[in-house]
Amino acid sequence: MTGDLNEPSTTRESKSPDERREEIVVAARALFSERGIGKTSISDVATRVGVTRGLIYHYFGDKDALVDVVLERYIDEFVTSIRMWDAAREVGNIELALTDCIGLFRHHLQDDDPLRGDLHRIENAALYYRFVDRAVTAVVDCIRATTVKAYALRHQMEIENVYETFYVLVYGLVGLTRSRPEIEDRVLVGIVRQTLHLDGRPATNPRPDGGPAKVQGD
Missing domain, CATH: 1.10.10.60 (Homeodomain-like)
Incomplete structure (x- = not known):
């Protein structure tokens, strides 16, 4: 040969x-x-x-194509962990759902090996953001389909553009914990409550079909 x-x-x-x-x-x-x-x-x-x-x-x-395939494996594993979390989490508890998700991101993006460490290097920014984009999408898909609807059945939550709001929120929480890993969960919970205007009041005017009340843009 x-x-x-x-x-x-x-x-x-x-x-x-x-x-x-x-x-x-x-x-x-x-x-x-x-x-x-x-x-x-x-x-x-x-x-x-x-x-x-x-x-x-x-x-x-080329090497870039091989790197892409390896990265997709990491993304697939993260998405699988999100699905497993969604099956076991407390339905309707938005604050806990989002802080749990941040824990998953922290675990999967921590610098415990050179590959994950490389994702934080400036030259690999495109790889990092591709990982985060797909992972955040998986998180929001889970939350919107289950947790948000369950919460809205029992409490007042008046927000528009639900998907986009949660996407920006989760993306922001990921960025915050990346730049400030020492930040406490109670701070994250406070940010979630303020962003989503969660006041815990009983829902009003529920829909006749039993769907979520007072959530727009779904």
Whole structure:
């Protein structure tokens, strides 16, 4: 086989394209977590898998494409954690729902390995914001479909553009906890209450069909 002179000569086990692609992704993710994105090369990934660089390029085109696939795995795991949280959370408790979500963001974005640390580097800002955009969307979809409606059935909450309001709120809370990780949950709860005008009063004029009361833009 022809290849770069600096590539190791390997006898590769015959695997299906899907198996080989998965093997490359797993190796890249492990290396990114050990060293960070910037300090991991395609050659490093090829060596870890035991294949040539050319095969990596065959499956992914370039390093950016491989990074994108690894990042999507992290996003998928975060979205799965959101779905699990939504299935177990206290229905109708908006303050707890949002502070719980911030806990999930803190866990998934903490600098406990070089890959997560790399997401905070300025050169990887696009990757970070893509992660946050998709994650926030998943959070808001859950909250709007369940917690907000349950709260509105029992309490007064007059806000317009529900989806957009919660998107901005969650995005802002994520940014705040990122820049000020020491901020306490009670402060976050206060911000949520003020932003959503949550006063705990019983809902008035509930809809005949039993849907949410006094929530506009849904």
